[in-house]
Amino acid sequence: xxxxxxxxxxxxxxxxxxxxxxxxxxxxxxxxxxxxxxxxxxxxxxxxxxxxxxxxxxxxxxxxxxxxxxxxxxxxxxxxxxxxxxxxxxxxxxxxxxxxxxxxxxxxxxxxxxxxxxxxxxxxxxxxxxxxxxxxxxxxxxxxxxxxxxxxxxxxxxxxxxxxxxxxxxxxxxxxxxxxxxxxxxxxxxxxxxxxxxxxxxxxxxxxxxxxxxxxxxx
Amino acid sequence: xxxxxxxxxxxxxxxxxxxxxxxxxxxxxxxxxxxxxxxxxxxxxxxxxxxxxxxxxxxxxxxxxxxxxxxxxxxxxxxxxxxxxxxxxxxxxxxxxxxxxxxxxxxxxxxxxxxxxxxxxxxxxxxxxxxxxxxxxxxxxxxxxxxxxxxxxxxxxxxxxxxxxxxxxxxxxxxxxxxxxxxxxxxxxxxxxxxxxxxxxxxxxxxxxxxxxxxxxxxxxxxxxxxxxxxxxxxxxxxxxxxxxxxxxxxxxxxxxxxxxxxxxxxxxxxxxxxxxxxxxxxxxxxxxxxxxxxxxxxxxxxxxxxxxxxx
Numbered sequence: 001x002x003x004x005x006x007x008x009x010x011x012x013x014x015x016x017x018x019x020x021x022x023x024x025x026x027x028x029x030x031x032x033x034x035x036x037x038x039x040x041x042x043x044x045x046x047x048x049x050x051x052x053x054x055x056x057x058x059x060x061x062x063x064x065x066x067x068x069x070x071x072x073x074x075x076x077x078x079x080x081x082x083x084x085x086x087x088x089x090x091x092x093x094x095x096x097x098x099x100x101x102x103x104x105x106x107x108x109x110x111x112x113x114x115x116x117x118x119x120x121x122x123x124x125x126x127x128x129x130x131x132x133x134x135x136x137x138x139x140x141x142x143x144x145x146x147x148x149x150x151x152x153x154x155x156x157x158x159x160x161x162x163x164x165x166x167x168x169x170x171x172x173x174x175x176x177x178x179x180x181x182x183x184x185x186x187x188x189x190x191x192x193x194x195x196x197x198x199x200x201x202x203x204x205x206x207x208x209x210x211x212x213x214x215x216x217x218x219x
Numbered sequence: 220x221x222x223x224x225x226x227x228x229x230x231x232x233x234x235x236x237x238x239x240x241x242x243x244x245x246x247x248x249x250x251x252x253x254x255x256x257x258x259x260x261x262x263x264x265x266x267x268x269x270x271x272x273x274x275x276x277x278x279x280x281x282x283x284x285x286x287x288x289x290x291x292x293x294x295x296x297x298x299x300x301x302x303x304x305x306x307x308x309x310x311x312x313x314x315x316x317x318x319x320x321x322x323x324x325x326x327x328x329x330x331x332x333x334x335x336x337x338x339x340x341x342x343x344x345x346x347x348x349x350x351x352x353x354x355x356x357x358x359x360x361x362x363x364x365x366x367x368x369x370x371x372x373x374x375x376x377x378x379x380x381x382x383x384x385x386x387x388x389x390x391x392x393x394x395x396x397x398x399x400x401x402x403x404x405x406x407x408x409x410x411x412x413x414x415x416x417x418x419x420x421x422x423x424x425x426x427x428x429x430x431x432x433x434x435x436x437x438x439x440x441x442x443x444x445x446x447x448x449x450x451x452x453x454x455x456x457x458x459x460x461x462x463x464x465x466x467x468x469x470x471x472x473x474x475x476x477x478x479x480x481x482x483x484x485x486x487x488x489x490x491x492x493x494x495x496x497x498x499x500x501x502x503x504x505x506x507x508x509x510x511x512x513x514x515x516x517x518x519x520x521x522x523x524x525x526x527x528x529x530x531x
Contacts, residue, residue: 149500183503
């Protein structure tokens with residue numbers, strides 16, 4: 001797929017006309033990454049604005065004991081870079097970004113993007129939306145880590161991303177949710193016994209979505 | 220440690236006293252040299268005066284200026300060699316009187332004057348000899364006096380020097396003991412660093428350094444610290460093992476409670492569902508705590524015995 005078509009396929013650039021897309025494609029490149037590739041490390045500066053056009057990535061940090069702390073998944077058609085300072089011409093990443101499935105990344109020269117678009121009040125709303133999305137990720141993170149108990153954590157993940165839940169191994173899910181595998185198993189048994197979910201050949205099926213949502217929304 | 224401080228202070232004090240003594244000896248030598256120099260000058264002036272008188276006696280036309288000059292220099296210098304020797308003083312007075320008498324008589328010429336002047340010249344010559352002998356005696360006396368003083372100073376110096384050497388030897392033996400202690404202390408510390416381990420620390424031996432109170436205290440304190448460290452590690456490991464076992468028992472009890480809840484629960488009993496959620500969360504926290512405790516125990520084991528890790 002050409003750069004122009006790739007740009008046109010991203011929702012973020014939907015408001016641009018042909019001329020702007022042409023201009024944007026002149027300052028952009030496309031990169032293909034394989035699984036487990038680290039797109040950028042935390043606290044490192046980057047001069048390019050990155051979009052995930054295809055594939056899946058995860059954001060994580062490393063704690064003082066060298067353990068990986070999962071933050072959130074980044075799905076296709078999303079901004080990979082983190083906007084830490086709107087006035088800066090350089091992007092400094094808060095977390096590490098690792099590719100989980102073979103991915104295509106659109107890389108745009110941020111300095112020129114800033115001059116050609118943001119300075120001319122183009123794509124500002126979209127840019128603000130991405131910051132809000134990022135804020136939403138952090139809200140979910142706070143809920144998951146400080147507010148929710150184990151049952152609510154599992155219920156939220158099943159309700160919000162069932163496909164991902166079924167795709168991942170139970171061990172990986174327990175790592176993502178920061179709960180013990182035994183607890184995950186207990187929660188799933190509890191949800192199944194309450195007829196909220198069903199488990200068929202290891203795959204989860206939601207039976208009572210309202211009851212499932214109520215578990216974490218009531219907290 | 221107090222002994223070393225006192226010995227150090229004495230060494231410092233003795234060094235100052237020795238320096239003061241050397242300085243005093245130098246001053247005494249200078250003073251004596253100055254005196255001897257003055258006495259020798261006196262002898263020269265007396266000889267000059269006698270020579271001038273003899274010349275004036277032979278030739279009355281010769282001016283008295285040279286003689287007056289020598290007399291002035293002789294008596295201006297006399298203060299420097301003043302001493303208790305009355306004999307020298309009376310000889311000086313006599314010498315001066317005779318010179319004055321000669322000067323007066325030499326200007327006049329009578330029938331008896333030549334006889335009187337000749338007698339006067341002989342007297343002056345005699346006093347000149349006596350004065351020279353007296354001045355030689357004075358030189359000898361000063362030299363003897365100086366020698367006596369130097370002997371006293373020398374004895375004091377030898378005493379101080381002997382004391383200094385004794386103190387230095389004492390200091391050296393004390394410091395040697397401290398060095399042995401430090402060497403042992405460093406050896407144990409080095410061992411700890413080399414092995415990266417604080418497991419089974421060996422205490423310092425007390426036998427060789429028990430005579431020194433400060434070192435004995437330091438050794439006791441260090442050994443006390445080592446015993447405490449060893450005991451703390453042992454207690455910590457045991458406590459963590461007990462805690463882990465206790466948590467596992469609690470976990471098992473909670474599991475039983477959960478099973479009990481499953482069996483007694485109805486479909487619509489939301490209260491029991493909430494309680495079940497609480498127990499699930501408690502179990503989760505319990506397992507996490509057990510794991511954290513095990514991790515902590517592993518960390519402690521690694522901390523106290525990293526050697527095994529580096530080898531593996």
